[in-house]
Amino acid sequence: xxxxxLPKGALLKDxxxxxxxxxxxxSAFLDSANRQLQIQDPTGKAQxxxxxxxxxxxxVEYGQAQLGIAGYDVLREKKPQVAHLIDLGxxxxxxxxxxxxxxxxxxxxxxxxxxxxxxxxxxxxxEYFDSIDLPVEIVPLYGSVELGPITGMSEAIVDxxxxxxxxxxxxxxEIEVLxxxxxRLIAHPLSYRLNTDNxxxxxxxIRSKTLATV
Amino acid sequence: xxxxxLPKGALLKDxxxxxxxxxxxxSAFLDSANRQLQIQDPTGKAQxxxxxxxxxxxxVEYGQAQLGIAGYDVLREKKPQVAHLIDLGxxxxxxxxxxxxxxxxxxxxxxxxxxxxxxxxxxxxxEYFDSIDLPVEIVPLYGSVELGPITGMSEAIVDxxxxxxxxxxxxxxEIEVLxxxxxRLIAHPLSYRLNTDNxxxxxxxIRSKTLATV
Numbered sequence: 001x002x003x004x005x006l007p008k009g010a011l012l013k014d015x016x017x018x019x020x021x022x023x024x025x026x027s028a029f030l031d032s033a034n035r036q037l038q039i040q041d042p043t044g045k046a047q048x049x050x051x052x053x054x055x056x057x058x059x060v061e062y063g064q065a066q067l068g069i070a071g072y073d074v075l076r077e078k079k080p081q082v083a084h085l086i087d088l089g090x091x092x093x094x095x096x097x098x099x100x101x102x103x104x105x106x107x108x109x110x111x112x113x114x115x116x117x118x119x120x121x122x123x124x125x126x127e128y129f130d131s132i133d134l135p136v137e138i139v140p141l142y143g144s145v146e147l148g149p150i151t152g153m154s155e156a157i158v159d160x161x162x163x164x165x166x167x168x169x170x171x172x173x174e175i176e177v178l179x180x181x182x183x184r185l186i187a188h189p190l191s192y193r194l195n196t197d198n199x200x201x202x203x204x205x206i207r208s209k210t211l212a213t214v
Numbered sequence: 215x216x217x218x219x220l221p222k223g224a225l226l227k228d229x230x231x232x233x234x235x236x237x238x239x240x241s242a243f244l245d246s247a248n249r250q251l252q253i254q255d256p257t258g259k260a261q262x263x264x265x266x267x268x269x270x271x272x273x274v275e276y277g278q279a280q281l282g283i284a285g286y287d288v289l290r291e292k293k294p295q296v297a298h299l300i301d302l303g304x305x306x307x308x309x310x311x312x313x314x315x316x317x318x319x320x321x322x323x324x325x326x327x328x329x330x331x332x333x334x335x336x337x338x339x340x341e342y343f344d345s346i347d348l349p350v351e352i353v354p355l356y357g358s359v360e361l362g363p364i365t366g367m368s369e370a371i372v373d374x375x376x377x378x379x380x381x382x383x384x385x386x387x388e389i390e391v392l393x394x395x396x397x398r399l400i401a402h403p404l405s406y407r408l409n410t411d412n413x414x415x416x417x418x419x420i421r422s423k424t425l426a427t428v
Contacts, residue, residue, distance in 0.1 A: 003365075008357075035383075037361050049365060052357040062330075062353065064367040116276075139276070143222075143266040147251050151217075153278040158257060199401075 002046040002197040005052035005065035010162075011183050014090040015069045022205040025046075047201075057082055057186065066191040066199055072181040073160055076122045082186040083159045086207055089181040093162035095124055097176035105156070109178040115155040118148030125158035128178045157180060191196040216260040216411040219274055219282035221267035224376075225397050229283045229305040233262075236419040271296055271400065280405040280413055286395040287374055291335045296400040300421055305397040309338055309378035312319035314363045317372070322346060322390040328337040329369040332362030342392050358385040 006015050006026065016026050024041045026048040028034055035072075040047045049065055057080035060068040068082070073095055075084065097108045097117075101146035105111055109132055118139040119125040120126045139154055150170060160181065161167060162172055185206060191199060220229050220240065230240050238255045240262040254261045263279055271294035271327040274282040282296070287309055289298065311322045311331075319325055323346055331351040343350045353368050355361075363366035364384060374395065375381060375388055389408055399420060406413060 020274075026303075037358055038364060049361060050358075051361060052355070054356045055358070058353060058355060059365070059367065060366050064365045077237050114389060123354060142268045143268070144251055144264075144269070147263060147265060147369065150252060153276045155215070 001040075001201065002067070003065040003201070004046060004048045004208045005056045005059040005068035005070075006048050006050055006072055007068075008050060009053055011053065011069060011071060011091045014088075015183065015191065018069075018088065018090075018206065018209060019048075020210050022202060023094050024202075054078065060188050063188045063191060066196055068186045068204070068210055069200075070186060071213050072179075072184050073121065075125070075184060075186065076179070076181075077123050079123075080186075081189065083189045083192045084184055085187055085192075085203060086185040086210055087185040088185055092180065092182045093160050094175045095121065095178040097128070097156055097158055097160045098146075098149075098161070098167050098172045098174045099156045099176070101171050103149075103155070106115050106175055108156075109134060111136065111155055113204055116153065117147070117156045118145050118154040118160040120145060121158055121160075124178060128158065130197075146172055201212055215254075216281070216416065218260060218262045219279035219284075219310070220262050220264055221270050221282075222264060225285060225305045226264075228302075229255055229343040231284075232302065232304075232420065232423060234257065235423050238262075238416075238418060258305050268292065274402050277402045277405060279310070280402050280410060281416070282400045283397055284400060286393075286398050287338070289398060289400065290393070290395075291337050293337075294400075295403065297403045297406045298398055298405075298422065299317045299401055299417060300399040300424055301363075302397040302399055302420075302424055306394065307374050309335065309372065309383040309393050310375045311342075311370055311372055311392070312360075312363075312375070312381050312386045313370045315385050315387045317363075317369070321387055323348060324412060325350065325369055330367065331370045331372055332359050332368040333372040334359060334398050335372055335374075337360055338392060340374065345415065353417045360386055 028039050029050050037050045056068040056070040059065040060082045060092050061080045099105045116137045118141050122138050122140045125138050144157045145157045148157050236355050238260050242253050243264050251264045261389050270282040270284040274296045275294045313319045330351045330353050332355050336354045336371040339352050359371045359373045
């Protein structure tokens, strides 16, 4: 049976709407009383897994899900062995460098050599600072990265920014954009090539819906 | 000023009670309306940071907090350069290997060679399977590890178990205990040796409270 890995959190609602528009109903995941992590579409054609956004590529890479929806940020950070199929357009945000508004730095290259940069996206941060040839120490954090500059632990952060509210509330400003991110449809490469469970049909339906809204 | 890093989640309530019993009041963190991640004790003697449990050792290692409270599981997984001071006794749980109840395996050594083991604690899992000389593939996940065996992605999981309810609800059983975990008081090594902010006094108070309740 076709299995789709869906991400908990910010991308879930739009992902479920998109799949509904192509005939797959996983709206039970939006019920706040739901505790199940694996549900079937009422027609019995497909099932979905509800997992952390960082885990979506894992389930797809191992072939436990033939399709998955994940942010480009996660794909760029983890570089999983999956087929990147469609830019779905929603979940738009950007990976940015931010510093305390009261700091003198207004671009990343102005940061002092050997600055500390806190991030949940350590590979993205490392790649970016390598690309501008600035040696920095990346401090890996799991959450609330904005505390890095507030407490003085780090000069800067690399983090996802959507509205910018969290930055403003914490007295931080964005000084550099690494890249823009949106939700992406990904597939298990072998399932995609072999067209298991008639994958290509559902992918084409999603593609036409996505083109219609862009 | 003395800064204490406190973990969000399961250990928070007991940690705040413990600090209250030695005269430091950070109960504002328990207010569900609270959005602040950094607050001062009303007496102005100390401040606390509210961070993810995995981030506590980071703030302590970098000296942004002189003291921190973290689970032994996190300390064992991350091996941070911090001073381990006191076993606080609460937050008791165990790091265990679990499999589907319907599987034939009743101990870790019975797992087939090259099994897949899903875990958020990849270093703990790797260390354990190396110690029993069983080659396995560790699949790193961020959450809902129980989906690994349910979906067939992995034969087993290594995860924290406290009541065992999540395992039972998902048809899994514990077949091996790696170690027991409790909350621990940790300190920034240099601050501890130099007795910055009169650290030893507060540590001794915490030690006597902990001994009184054990």
